[in-house]
Amino acid sequence: MKTVLGIGGTDDSIRALEHTLDRVAETGDELTVAVIENPDSTPAGDEVEDRVEGIIEEYGVDADVVRLSGDPGSALVEFAESNGYDEIVLGGGETSAMGKIQVGRVAEFVLLNSHTSVKLVR
């Protein structure tokens, strides 16, 4: 399986990365981590990329890291479709103080527009 994980730096996207690295360690799937410009995330691109590289190293698995510019949702969908990925993985949303799950804007766009299967990590 060829997987691309979109990550903008929000807590849920970091959790999704850790979850996916665990999976990759078991399955040997091919993983690309795409750092996207998430408007809902405070950390900026370089900071996110550094953090991602660090976490991947910690897990000791093989994964490529790429930077996607422009609108994060459409950049991710286009990247996945034009490079033959089987699955897009994203963080499954933030949880409010009340406990309500709120799906992020990038995930919404990808769910509605992607022809590639989408996995939201909870």
Next chain:
Amino acid sequence: MNGEGITDVSGFPETPFEFDDGEGRAIEVREYDGEREALLSMYEEFDPGDRAQGIPPVRGDALERWLEGILEGVNTVAWDGNDAVGHATLVGDEGMDAHELAIFVAQSHQHAGVGSRLIRGVLSLAYDRGVRDVWLSVERWNRAAVRLYNGVGFEKTRREGFEIEMGTRLTV
């Protein structure tokens, strides 16, 4: 992006109060006062189809933990005799002045005016406790809930997605 609405709570009933619901049942709305078991029973029977964005949690331990957290906020409960049939809650966000609102009505007591009384009661109580800014999120397709929130002054505050964010400022 739109601004939050304004809710004048001075016309809202002050807890505790009683009313006859649309089915002629006598319902009392009171501030939560430790009736944890009755609320747990209500949530254990809650129709999974009426869950909103993952709450109430279905599993027992997750449900208890969730309830424990929200019961620290401002809470009102609707009672039909000894049965809790509705619950409105306001939870403060860490580092934010705004409180998040949620409201649940047992399936047996929906479409009977319980929710609209319950929400007015909790907003009035919250105002007395010093709460001013209230926000909530609601699934876009839950039109009945959006109407209810609009009816007490909430306005959309965020671009519409799967869920709508709404907010209001309480005043008298």
